[in-house]
Every structure is written in structure tokens, then in C-alpha cells.
Amino acid sequence: MERIHVGIIAPALGVPDETIRRFTESVHQSAPECSYRVRIAKGLGDPEGLPNISRARNIGIRSLLDSCEVIVCADVDLLVPPGLVDQSYKVAMTHSCLWARAKHARDAAEPYPWEAWKASPIREVARGTWNAMRWQEWVRSGGWDERCRGWGGEDDALTRDISEAGIPTYREDGFPLMHVRHAHRTRRHVGENTRIGQPTEWNWLVPNAAMTLFVTSRCNMQCNECSVAGLRGRDPAYSMPMEEVALFVALTRRAGYRFRVIVLSGGEPTLWPHLLPACRFIRESGITGRIKILSNGSCAGAITPDLVEVVDDIVLSVHNTHHQAEEIARKFPGTVRAVDRTTHYTQPSGPMDGVLPAKCFCGFGYFLYASTVGLCPMQLTVMPITGAWPHIMPLRGRYLDELMNLDRYRQPACTACVSNERVRDRGETVKAHD
Numbered sequence: 001m002e003r004i005h006v007g008i009i010a011p012a013l014g015v016p017d018e019t020i021r022r023f024t025e026s027v028h029q030s031a032p033e034c035s036y037r038v039r040i041a042k043g044l045g046d047p048e049g050l051p052n053i054s055r056a057r058n059i060g061i062r063s064l065l066d067s068c069e070v071i072v073c074a075d076v077d078l079l080v081p082p083g084l085v086d087q088s089y090k091v092a093m094t095h096s097c098l099w100a101r102a103k104h105a106r107d108a109a110e111p112y113p114w115e116a117w118k119a120s121p122i123r124e125v126a127r128g129t130w131n132a133m134r135w136q137e138w139v140r141s142g143g144w145d146e147r148c149r150g151w152g153g154e155d156d157a158l159t160r161d162i163s164e165a166g167i168p169t170y171r172e173d174g175f176p177l178m179h180v181r182h183a184h185r186t187r188r189h190v191g192e193n194t195r196i197g198q199p200t201e202w203n204w205l206v207p208n209a210a211m212t213l214f215v216t217s218r219c220n221m222q223c224n225e226c227s228v229a230g231l232r233g234r235d236p237a238y239s240m241p242m243e244e245v246a247l248f249v250a251l252t253r254r255a256g257y258r259f260r261v262i263v264l265s266g267g268e269p270t271l272w273p274h275l276l277p278a279c280r281f282i283r284e285s286g287i288t289g290r291i292k293i294l295s296n297g298s299c300a301g302a303i304t305p306d307l308v309e310v311v312d313d314i315v316l317s318v319h320n321t322h323h324q325a326e327e328i329a330r331k332f333p334g335t336v337r338a339v340d341r342t343t344h345y346t347q348p349s350g351p352m353d354g355v356l357p358a359k360c361f362c363g364f365g366y367f368l369y370a371s372t373v374g375l376c377p378m379q380l381t382v383m384p385i386t387g388a389w390p391h392i393m394p395l396r397g398r399y400l401d402e403l404m405n406l407d408r409y410r411q412p413a414c415t416a417c418v419s420n421e422r423v424r425d426r427g428e429t430v431k432a433h434d
């Protein structure tokens with residue numbers, strides 16, 4: 001997936017349309033040389049109805065994480081000067097955070113007198129006016145602290161978290177933004193927000209990530225197109241010990257990571273002796289929004305009401321050798337569903353040149369196998385074909401931090417992965433039962 005150079009996200013909670021139009025137009029008029037995209041985040045209050053600007057910004061950042069190289073968080077009541085978008089890209093690509101200050105625009109009539117404005121004094125404003133970082137630095141920073149409510153003070157929390165993450169900052173004075181006066185929409189909460197306390201270890205930007213646990217190599221089937229045949233052959237006796245699950249949960253909680261979904265896969269996970277206790281343990285830990293199991297659907301007895309109660313999704317493959325999957329799905333509607341295995345593709349026989357960056361929709365999944373964590377679960381599958389052992393981190397400390405800085409779409413594994421549409425387009429892969 002080719003990334004756009006710069007994605008700009010601006011929260012606009014209860015802001016007049018004219019203010020939004022002025023901001024967006026000023027970005028276009030500033031004529032960036034780099035490719036860019038502007039997104040406006042509207043709505044989003046907290047349960048008491050206060051606007052939560054931090055949450056709106058985080059959701060906006062997350063929506064740009066997989067498509068933009070550099071992400072800028074901006075206030076929407078600004079005019080963007082010529083040159084700032086390109087400068088932001090340039091500085092952010094040095095792994096730094098660029099933040100820019102603003103001046104007051106007394107008269108915002110177009111065309112804007114940028115040269116005259118440049119000569120007027122800087123208005124000291126909060127550091128949240130314009131922050132530009134690569135997507136990796138945003139993830140490292142943890143994003144905006146959503147404990148801040150209303151507005152005001154959330155920029156202090158971000159500054160603190162950027163510093164904690166060891167990200168250098170660069171103050172940009174050469175391209176001042178112009179602040180257009182407007183009525184305050186809600187009272188400020190600077191005092192409350194600056195008293196929110198110590199930095200949380202919580203990463204507000206990672207919740208979208210999926211983590212796949214390869215829990216066992218065992219399987220009661222022998223599919224020709226087995227996508228994990230290489231790994232299972234290499235480590236046929238592998239079974240994830242419960243201690244590893246406990247360590248994974250403890251480290252995840254301590255680091256503040258939280259996953260959108262944790263997937264249990266194999267092999268055949270229903271043959272894993274710890275399936276039910278592990279699911280309960282993970283559920284109670286609160287480290288994931290959902291738990292999902294991928295099964296071949298042949299072990300009807302293992303899909304029990306107890307298991308269905310503790311997980312959110314059980315996906316069963318429908319094989320032509322057995323027809324249990326549909327029956328089980330009918331028994332537990334809502335949680336269990338059967339998928340047609342013939343829609344699966346087999347892996348190609350070898351790596352292919354010229355297919356990077358990968359065009360795939362794998363999202364932000366990671367994998368855990370044998371006390372190591374890696375960038376994408378498909379890399380385990382592809383590893384025997386490419387011969388390249390994937391980037392892995394030992395399961396310790398903040399195990400995801402380094403992985404977040406890698407470009408998942410440029411990995412050797414992607415050159416032989418059917419999830420990469422550029423590989424599939426070569427016509428050397430076939431559907432599972434073609």
C-alpha cells in the first residue's frame with residue numbers, strides 16, 4: 001500500500017461549518033508539494049456530554065495510521081500557511097515531532113496577507129495547535145490522553161508523553177499558523193486536565209491492533225493447502241504453555257497495550273488443552289475488546305456453551321471432508337459462524353520480485369508464538385517459503401514498541417504472501433479447492 005505523505009486530522013466538535021471550510025481551504029491554498037489528505041473529526045463527547053477532543057483526535061489518527069507516512073493533528077480554527085505542510089513532513093521524517101505556533105488573525109478576509117502576517121508578533125499558544133509526527137512516533141507516544149475532558153491541558157499531557165517516549169521535538173516558528181477568533185464553545189478544563197496525574201502506560205492508539213496467538217501445532221486434518229504447514233512441520237509438538245499466556249497478559253497490562261481482538265489459532269486450537277481457561281483468563285484481564293477462535297470445525301464437542309459464553313467469535317472452516325461446521329454454527333447463532341474454505345488461496349511456491357510494498361488488508365495484527373512476538377501472523381505461514389525468519393521480539397518488557405516502528409508492508413514475507421494482492425495478481429496462486 002503506497003502511503004500518502006501527510007494526513008491532517010482536525011477535531012471540530014460543535015464548530016461552525018464556515019470555520020471548517022476556512023481551515024480546509026487554507027490547507028489546499030498552501031499548495032503542499034507532498035501528497036496529503038485532510039480529515040475533520042466531528043462529534044464525540046464523553047458519557048457526560050463533554051467534548052472529548054483527545055478521543056476525537058485519536059480516532060482520527062488511527063484512521064490515518066495505515067495510509068499516511070506523517071500525521072498532523074491540528075486545531076480547526078486556524079489558517080495554514082504556505083510551506084508548513086511540506087516542512088512538517090520533512091521534520092517528522094527525521095523521527096521528531098514538529099510543533100508550530102500561531103498568531104492572531106484580526107481580519108481573515110481572503111486572499112490572506114501571509115507576508116504581512118509573518119511580521120506580526122507570535123501569539124504564545126498551547127503546544128497542541130499543530131503537531132506532526134510519523135505514524136510510528138504517534139504510536140510510540142501513545143496518542144492523546146483520553147482522560148482529559150473538555151478542552152485545554154491535553155497538549156501538556158501529549159508533551160509529557162512525547163518526552164517520556166524519547167521523541168525529540170522541534171519548534172517551528174518560520175511558518176506561523178493564523179488563529180481566527182471565534183466564540184468559545186464550552187468552558188475550559190485546563191486545571192482539571194493538568195491534574196490528571198501521572199502518565200498512564202495506556203497506549204490510546206494501539207487498541208485497534210489484533211494479536212494472534214499460535215497456540216498449538218497439533219491438528220486432526222491434513223489439508224493440502226494448509227497455510228501453516230511449514231511452521232507445524234518445523235515445530236510439530238508445539239503447544240503454548242499456560243505460563244506463556246500468563247506472561248503475555250501480565251506484560252500487556254504493564255505496558256498499557258490493549259488489543260481490539262485477540263485471535264486464537266493454530267493448528268487446531270480446540271485440541272489445545274488450555275483453550276477454555278486461557279480464554280477466561282484473557283477475558284478477565286481486560287486486555288482485549290474481543291476474543292476470536294479460528295477452528296477447522298471438525299471438533300464439535302469442543303465448542304461448548306462454556307466456551308461460547310467467554311468468547312465473541314468462533315469461525316469454523318467448512319471443509320468438504322466434514323459438515324459439522326454449519327451444524328455447530330446453527331447451534332450457537334451470533335457467536336459461531338461457518339466460512340467457506342474454498343475461498344482460501346494457497347501460497348505461491350516462492351517469493352516474487354517487485355511486489356513491495358504489499359497491497360494487503362491485514363490491519364495491525366501481531367502474532368505470539370513460542371515466547372516471541374512478531375509483526376504479522378502471516379509471516380509464520382510464509383516463512384518456510386521465503387526462508388526469511390520474520391522480525392520477532394522476545395516476549396518481555398514493552399514487547400511491541402520496536403515492532404511498531406517497522407514497515408509491515410515491506411517485509412520479505414510479503415513477497416510470498418497471498419494476502420498481498422500484488423502476489424495474487426501474478427496468477428501463480430490458486431483457490432484452495434480449484
Ligand code: SF4
Pocket residue numbers: 219220221222223225226227228229266267268296
Ligand atoms: S485444518 Fe487448518 S491447521 Fe489443520 S491442516 Fe487444515 S489448514 Fe492446516
Ligand code: SF4
Pocket residue numbers: 358359360361362376377378379382408409411413414417418419420
Ligand atoms: S505478510 Fe502478508 S498479510 Fe502480512 S503485511 Fe505482508 S502481505 Fe500483509
